[in-house]
Amino acid sequence: QEFFTDSVQKLQEFNDLLASPKRIVITTHQNPDADALGSSLGLASYLKKKNHTVTVITPTDYPEFLQWMSGEKEVINFESEKQEQAKRLLAEADVIFCLDFSALNRIKAMEEPVKNAPAKKVLIDHHQQPEHFADFVFWNEKAAATCELIYQLIEILGDKALIDIQAAECLYAGVVADTGSFRFDSTTKDLHRVAGELLDIGVETNSIHRRIFDNNSLERIQFLGFVLGQKLIYLPDYKVSYMAISKDELARYGSKNGDTEGIVNYGLSIKGVEMTAMFVERDDMIRISFRSVKDFSVSEFARNNFNGGGHKNAAGGRSYDGLSKTVERFLSLLPQYQAQLLSNE
Numbered sequence: 001q002e003f004f005t006d007s008v009q010k011l012q013e014f015n016d017l018l019a020s021p022k023r024i025v026i027t028t029h030q031n032p033d034a035d036a037l038g039s040s041l042g043l044a045s046y047l048k049k050k051n052h053t054v055t056v057i058t059p060t061d062y063p064e065f066l067q068w069m070s071g072e073k074e075v076i077n078f079e080s081e082k083q084e085q086a087k088r089l090l091a092e093a094d095v096i097f098c099l100d101f102s103a104l105n106r107i108k109a110m111e112e113p114v115k116n117a118p119a120k121k122v123l124i125d126h127h128q129q130p131e132h133f134a135d136f137v138f139w140n141e142k143a144a145a146t147c148e149l150i151y152q153l154i155e156i157l158g159d160k161a162l163i164d165i166q167a168a169e170c171l172y173a174g175v176v177a178d179t180g181s182f183r184f185d186s187t188t189k190d191l192h193r194v195a196g197e198l199l200d201i202g203v204e205t206n207s208i209h210r211r212i213f214d215n216n217s218l219e220r221i222q223f224l225g226f227v228l229g230q231k232l233i234y235l236p237d238y239k240v241s242y243m244a245i246s247k248d249e250l251a252r253y254g255s256k257n258g259d260t261e262g263i264v265n266y267g268l269s270i271k272g273v274e275m276t277a278m279f280v281e282r283d284d285m286i287r288i289s290f291r292s293v294k295d296f297s298v299s300e301f302a303r304n305n306f307n308g309g310g311h312k313n314a315a316g317g318r319s320y321d322g323l324s325k326t327v328e329r330f331l332s333l334l335p336q337y338q339a340q341l342l343s344n345e
């Protein structure tokens with residue numbers, strides 16, 4: 001499928017759609033991360049300046065370390081007492097933007113209300129294997145972040161001057177988070193240009209970094225110490241590492257949703273590791289995060305084995321088999337991937 005921005009006619013249609021004030025809803029995936037929330041709020045800020053009425057609705061709550069983003073206070077959490085209001089906004093919207101996801105099952109209970117809404121739908125995303133539910137698609141799996149795509153879209157529309165410092169901070173945060181601070185392969189020359197232009201608008205890079213990464217409670221750091229000291233397992237025969245964290249262990253450290261974010265990356269920092277996994281026991285399921293380097297596709301691995309997907313080197317999945325059974329199944333899969341893991345270059 002072609003980006004609507006690549007087709008003069010489609011782009012014109014998109015422009016026409018937004019030529020007069022519209023009722024707009026922006027939504028993103030469950031458990032929003034910096035890219036999900038940053039792209040949503042960055043786009044919201046821009047669309048408000050174009051005189052639209054804009055509401056950001058998230059399928060679930062999001063972590064505290066994102067609660068500085070401008071416009072965040074007005075976000076409606078679909079899993080709150082405001083659900084009826086959210087349903088009404090979705091049903092009455094002229095346009096619904098779907099950001100940073102491309103499979104409808106990633107918006108939980110919002111799936112049906114979004115699917116059934118008569119609004120025109122615009123998908124802007126960089127995850128693999130997009131579903132085709134949108135009228136306008138701006139999708140690029142090579143993009144480092146949805147925030148990068150939002151910047152590019154505003155640029156294509158000739159409106160860069162409308163990105164204020166608060167919106168720039170949101171977009172910058174998403175870029176920093178989704179590139180592991182400009183470390184992943186998705187970090188291109190053009191991404192650095194975009195980041196540089198965001199700095200020109202006034203973003204202070206260290207300030208954003210600290211808000212996202214240096215915002216831990218003492219307990220969370222102690223939890224990290226516990227996990228790294230006692231839970232991280234390395235299997236040199238497969239060049240794989242993993243950690244499995246139970247509900248009890250989370251509770252012992254008063255761990256909140258979002259507290260496990262980023263911890264999976266430590267598994268990949270062991271010399272020689274090509275793939276790592278983190279299993280976390282949540283209420284009714286096991287949430288799994290996968291990370292890899294180079295050509296080993298955890299997106300494929302997650303899709304084929306754990307009901308998930310994502311990007312080549314960062315993906316997620318789920319299991320309903322309980323923690324130990326899920327880990328056992330993961331371990332039993334490794335032999336068939338051994339050759340690929342050992343030759344991963």
Ligand code: 5GP
Pocket residue numbers: 029103106127128264288289290307308309310311314315316317318
């Ligand atoms: P994380 O491990 O940080 O939760 O997820 C890693 C990446 O994979 C993120 O970009 C996330 O959006 C994506 N991801 C996580 N779970 C799923 C899933 O079930 N399906 C798809 N398509 N992507 C996922």
Ligand code: MN
Pocket residue numbers: 035036100126144145146178
């Ligand atoms: Mn993203």
